[in-house]
Amino acid sequence: MALIVQKFGGTSVADLERIRHAADKAIAARDAGHQVVVVLSAMSGETNRLLAMGQQMAAQPDSREMDQLAATGEQVTIALMAIHLNGRGYPAVSLQGWQVPIATNAVHGKARIEQIDSEHLHRLLNDGRIVVVAGFQGVSSEGNITTLGRGGSDTTAVALAAALNADECQIFTDVDGVYTTDPRMVPEAHRLDSITFKEMLELASQGSKVLQTRSVEFAGKYRVPLRVLSTFVDGPGTLISVEQGMEAPLVSGVACSRQEAWITVAHMPDTPFSASRVFGTLARAHIEVDMITQTPNAHQRTDFSFSVSRTDVTQAISVLAGALPELPAEAISVNNDVAKVSVIGVALRSHPELVMKLFDALAAEQIRLLAITTSESRISVLVPDTETERSVRTLHRAFGLSVAVKAE
Ligand code: ADP
Ligand code: ASP
Ligand code: MG
Numbered sequence: 001m002a003l004i005v006q007k008f009g010g011t012s013v014a015d016l017e018r019i020r021h022a023a024d025k026a027i028a029a030r031d032a033g034h035q036v037v038v039v040l041s042a043m044s045g046e047t048n049r050l051l052a053m054g055q056q057m058a059a060q061p062d063s064r065e066m067d068q069l070a071a072t073g074e075q076v077t078i079a080l081m082a083i084h085l086n087g088r089g090y091p092a093v094s095l096q097g098w099q100v101p102i103a104t105n106a107v108h109g110k111a112r113i114e115q116i117d118s119e120h121l122h123r124l125l126n127d128g129r130i131v132v133v134a135g136f137q138g139v140s141s142e143g144n145i146t147t148l149g150r151g152g153s154d155t156t157a158v159a160l161a162a163a164l165n166a167d168e169c170q171i172f173t174d175v176d177g178v179y180t181t182d183p184r185m186v187p188e189a190h191r192l193d194s195i196t197f198k199e200m201l202e203l204a205s206q207g208s209k210v211l212q213t214r215s216v217e218f219a220g221k222y223r224v225p226l227r228v229l230s231t232f233v234d235g236p237g238t239l240i241s242v243e244q245g246m247e248a249p250l251v252s253g254v255a256c257s258r259q260e261a262w263i264t265v266a267h268m269p270d271t272p273f274s275a276s277r278v279f280g281t282l283a284r285a286h287i288e289v290d291m292i293t294q295t296p297n298a299h300q301r302t303d304f305s306f307s308v309s310r311t312d313v314t315q316a317i318s319v320l321a322g323a324l325p326e327l328p329a330e331a332i333s334v335n336n337d338v339a340k341v342s343v344i345g346v347a348l349r350s351h352p353e354l355v356m357k358l359f360d361a362l363a364a365e366q367i368r369l370l371a372i373t374t375s376e377s378r379i380s381v382l383v384p385d386t387e388t389e390r391s392v393r394t395l396h397r398a399f400g401l402s403v404a405v406k407a408e
Pocket of ligand 2: 009010041042047048073135136149150151152153154
């Protein structure tokens with residue numbers, strides 16, 4: 001007997017028929033003699049719908065109330081699944097985050113899980129029940145409902161699997177595994193049989209939304225055996241593991257993020273203190289900066305350009321504008337029409353020919369680069385947003401990841 005956590009995303013529970021279908025998977029695992037915890041997302045589109053309604057009720061909606069609202073989406077699907085399972089003679093119980101309880105900090109909208117009390121869950125499982133837990137939510141020490149950030153049900157599932165010491169955490173979704181890049185953007189992408197936690201973490205954090213970044217961090221830290229599978233097509237999926245295959249290629253995938261903004265602080269005095277003034281101002285406001293370039297220009301002046309997440313842009317501009325006289329700088333401008341495209345792999349820095357290959361491939365397509373960063377495990381370029389798809393396809397092909405697409 002094993003303990004298995006199965007998570008179903010929004011498209012997998014989009015309507016009653018799909019909830020019944022997802023229940024079949026839990027039943028199959030139960031019939032095989034396993035203990036089963038199911039984690040569900042809200043029906044696809046529901047979280048967006050709820051948040052959009054909240055946005056219409058105030059210019060700056062209260063974050064506690066937005067979490068209270070957003071968390072209702074999952075309450076619906078878990079209850080429906082439990083009703084259905086009980087109706088089919090499989091004893092089941094649905095639990096919201098606070099009923100587990102899943103304790104989080106109080107940062108509404110992007111709360112972090114601090115502790116999970118597994119005793120209650122073990123009792124229910126030992127009693128023979130399928131436990132259906134609401135993804136994406138927890139409870140703060142003040143007793144408020146919190147949410148874990150978009151896509152957070154993945155993290156709920158992995159955290160539960162870690163707390164319960166589960167044998168496997170299965171993420172059921174609308175693709176049959178992790179691909180070399182988003183298969184909806186590049187049809188020549190192919191499924192990976194396995195990928196390391198480290199590479200998966202890079203893919204997720206650079207924009208591949210198949211798994212929430214936090215869930216991969218958790219899985220790596222607690223060594224949770226994690227598998228991404230399709231709800232709709234049977235298959236082996238992709239195993240996320242510690243081991244790197246001997247024959248594994250250097251480059252494993254390409255990711256892109258359209259959530260970037262490029263800010264320029266122009267005409268600062270070119271002194272050794274300028275950078276620390278700009279980035280110190282941002283750090284004090286807890287704004288994360290990603291790529292940075294410095295361009296010296298005439299008369300001992302310099303410009304700094306850097307990327308931040310689009311969600312932080314308003315705040316970044318406001319703190320920099322407030323600090324303009326002290327920096328001092330002449331102007332601040334922002335370009336929201338940029339995207340970051342990243343090539344993910346292992347030991348990339350020790351293979352300079354890979355960087356050459358990237359530049360050559362993008363240059364041959366006349367794609368303009370705004371910034372570049374490299375590390376052991378990735379090379380990222382910032383490109384105009386309109387060039388996103390072309391850049392991803394070009395790099396996917398240049399690094400030999402494309403497979404011939406079968407004619408229908
Ligand atoms: P769920 O609702 O099940 O959580 P998501 O929409 O959050 O599903 O994630 C699945 C989607 O992630 C896929 O439909 C696919 O378009 C996208 N995706 C992006 N990058 C990748 C990748 N490298 N491999 C597989 N899917 C990817
Ligand atoms: N329903 C939440 C969202 O849409 C959580 C999830 O689907 O993982 O972000
Ligand atoms: Mg998701």
